Each structure stands twice: as C-alpha cells, then as structure tokens.
Amino acid sequence: xxxxxxxxxATVHESVxxxxxxxxxxxxxxxxxxxxxxxxxxxxPAKSSVVATKSFEGGAGALLGAGACLRSGTIVYExxxxxxxxxxxxxxxxxxHSVVGDNCALGSQCVLEWRTTLGDNARFQNSVTTAEKSKxxxxxxxxxxVSMTGGRYMGSALIAGNKLTxxxxxxxxxxxxxxxxxxxxxxxxxxxxxxxxxSVLEQAAVIAAxxxxxxxxxxxxxxxxxxxxxxxxAPASSR
Numbered sequence: 001x002x003x004x005x006x007x008x009x010a011t012v013h014e015s016v017x018x019x020x021x022x023x024x025x026x027x028x029x030x031x032x033x034x035x036x037x038x039x040x041x042x043x044x045p046a047k048s049s050v051v052a053t054k055s056f057e058g059g060a061g062a063l064l065g066a067g068a069c070l071r072s073g074t075i076v077y078e079x080x081x082x083x084x085x086x087x088x089x090x091x092x093x094x095x096x097h098s099v100v101g102d103n104c105a106l107g108s109q110c111v112l113e114w115r116t117t118l119g120d121n122a123r124f125q126n127s128v129t130t131a132e133k134s135k136x137x138x139x140x141x142x143x144x145x146v147s148m149t150g151g152r153y154m155g156s157a158l159i160a161g162n163k164l165t166x167x168x169x170x171x172x173x174x175x176x177x178x179x180x181x182x183x184x185x186x187x188x189x190x191x192x193x194x195x196x197x198x199s200v201l202e203q204a205a206v207i208a209a210x211x212x213x214x215x216x217x218x219x220x221x222x223x224x225x226x227x228x229x230x231x232x233x234a235p236a237s238s239r
Contacts, residue, residue: 002018002019002020002021003020003021004018004019004020004021004022004023004024005022005023005024006018006023006024007024007025007026007027007028007043007057007061009026009027009028009061010024010025010026010027010028010029010030010042010043010061011027011028011029011030012024012028012029012030013030013031013032013033013034013066015032015033015034016030016031016032016033016034016035016036017034017035017036018036018040019036019037019038019039019040019072020038020039021038021039022036022037022038022039022040022041022042023040023041023042023043023057024042024043025041025042025043025044025045025057025059025061025078026043026045026057026058026059026060026061026062026078027043027060027061028042028043028061028062028063028064029061029062029063029064030042030064030068031064031065031066031067031068031084032066032067033066033067034064034066034067034068034069034070035068035069035070036068036070036074037070037071037072037073037074037090038072038073039072039073040070040071040072040073040074040075040076041074041075041076042061042062042064042076043059043060043061043062043076043077043078044056044059044075044076044077044078045057045058045059045060045077045078046059046077046078046079046096049078059077059078060078060079061078062076062077062078062079062080062081062082063080063081063082064076064080064082064086065082065083065084065085065086065102066084066085067084067085068082068084068085068086068087069086069087069088070086070087070088070092071088071089071090071092071108072090072091073090073091073092074088074090074091074092074093074094075092075093075094076094077093077094077095077096077097077098078096079096079097079098080094080095080096080097080098080099080100081098081099081100082094082099082100083100083101083102083103083104083120084102084103085102085103085104086100086104086105086106087104087105087106088105088106088107088108088110089106089107089108089109089110089126090108090109091108091109092106092107092108092109092110092111093110093111093112094112094116095111095112095113095114095115095116095132096114096115097114097115098112098113098114098115098116098117098118099116099117099118100112100118100122101118101119101120101121101122101138102120102121103120103121104118104120104121104122104123104124105122105123105124106122106124106128107124107125107126107127107128107144108126108127109126109127110124110126110127110128110129111128111129111130112130113129113130113131113132113134113150114132114133115132115133116130116131116132116133116134116135116136117134117135117136118136118140119136119137119138119139119140119185120138120139121138121139121140122136122138122139122140122141122142123140123141123142124142125142125143125144125191126144126145127144127145128142128144128145128146128147129146129147129148130148130181131148131149131150131180131181131195131197132150132180133150133177133178133179133180134148134179134180134181134182134183135179135181135182135183136181136183137183137184137185137186137187137203138185138186139185139186140183140185140186140187140188140189141187141188141189142189143189143190143191143192143193143209144191144192145191145192146189146190146191146192146193146194146195147194147195148180148181148194148195148196148197148199149180149181149194149195149196149197150176150177150180150197151173151176151177151180151197152172152173152176152196152197152198153169153172153173155168155169155172155173156169173197175198176197176198180197180198180199181195181197181198181199181200182199182200182201183195183201184200184201184202184203184204184205184219185203185204186203186204187201187203187204187205187206187207188205188206188207189201189206189207190206190207190208190209190210190211191209191210192209192210193207193208193209193210193211193212193213194211194212194213195207195213196212196213196214198214198215199213199214199215199216199217200215200216200217201213201217202216202217202218202219202221203219203220204219204220205217205218205219205220205221205222205223206220206221206222206223206233207222207223207228208222208223208224208225208228210225210226211223211224211225211226211228212225212226212227212228213228214227214228217230218230220232220233221233
C-alpha cells in the first residue's frame, strides 16, 4: 500500500493489492483478490459531487467485484457497479453509473461513458469509446479504436455558445438520447468502426473494420463500408 489512500467509509478486502498512489474513495467496496495498479482510483466523484463538496474525494463510491486486475491509471467513477473478474489495460476510464458484468476485459485507454451498461464476457481492445447510456450485451467483441456517438447533431458547443437552447437540442436528438447505441449478444465489431446514435446491432451481427453504421443491422448480418451496407453472412460451406 505504498502511498495508497483508502477512505474510512470504504470496504476493501484484506487480500486486495494496492499499487503506489491508489485511491479508494467514498463508500466504495473492493472485492476479494483485486489487484489495483499504480494510480488507480476507485470511486472518483462526478462533477456534481466535486462542486457540492469542493473536493475530489467527496463522492459516493463505486462497487468493484472480486478478482479484478486494473492496470495503472484506470479510473472507476462513483456509482459504477462492476462484476467479478474485470481486467483493464492502462488508463481506461469507467464513467459514473456505468454497469459492467462478469469476466470483462477492457484494453488500454478505453472509455465507458456515463451510464453505459455492459454484459458478461465482453472483450474490448484498445481505445474503444462508448456513448452515454449505450447498452451492450453478453459475449461482445469490439476491436481497437471503435467509437460510438451519443447524438447526431453535435449540439453541445452551440449550447455553450448560447446559439441553441437545451430544449431545442433535446427536441433534435429525441430519438437518440435514451439509448443511442444498442448492441445485442454475440456481436463482433472490427477495428475503427463508428456506430452513430440510433445504431441497433442485433444478435451475432458482424461489423466490418472501418464501417460507419447509423441504423439497424439484423441478427447474423454483416455491415460493410461507409455508409454501411448490410448483407447476409456467407454460409459456412462457402467460407
């Protein structure tokens, strides 16, 4: 526990290994057998908690299941609920209120945005970014540098510049705000693909590397190109 700090409200199993500079904040719970690399933060407060408490140590905490191995620089925000066996590469971020199932692996520099839901046995390679409120099923594979968008109209800068009201923005994005990207079980997504808000990938769909998807991909179908063309998978006998 070299220079690690554990909030008095937190519960950390006695078997947990804490690297240099680790912080376990708020009423976080860290399960049996977890290994936290240097600089890992569990329970990082959301902006609202920082503003309310005038502190970066005032959040509610997060739940990290048993057997996690989080490499250096990983940050798990307050309100996250993580199942057993999570593995992360370096500098991955789980934003507030995300939910992660069991036996998942996130490569280096992955970002699960606010309220992402992730099922069991997911495998994300390096630099995957989800959209806020994305829902991702079980046994999903996502290749490196895949990104998802939370809207279609990129309005936040216009709101900040007083050129668009929040009400106008919400009216524009109404079809995308609640679940911008929905990925069912057993989906596979190739490197550098982009999933625009409104994408629905049904069970066992395959997204080719570099594809740009903006709609529904039926179960077991393949999406290829920009904009993505959707076609049936080739029969196994012809492969």
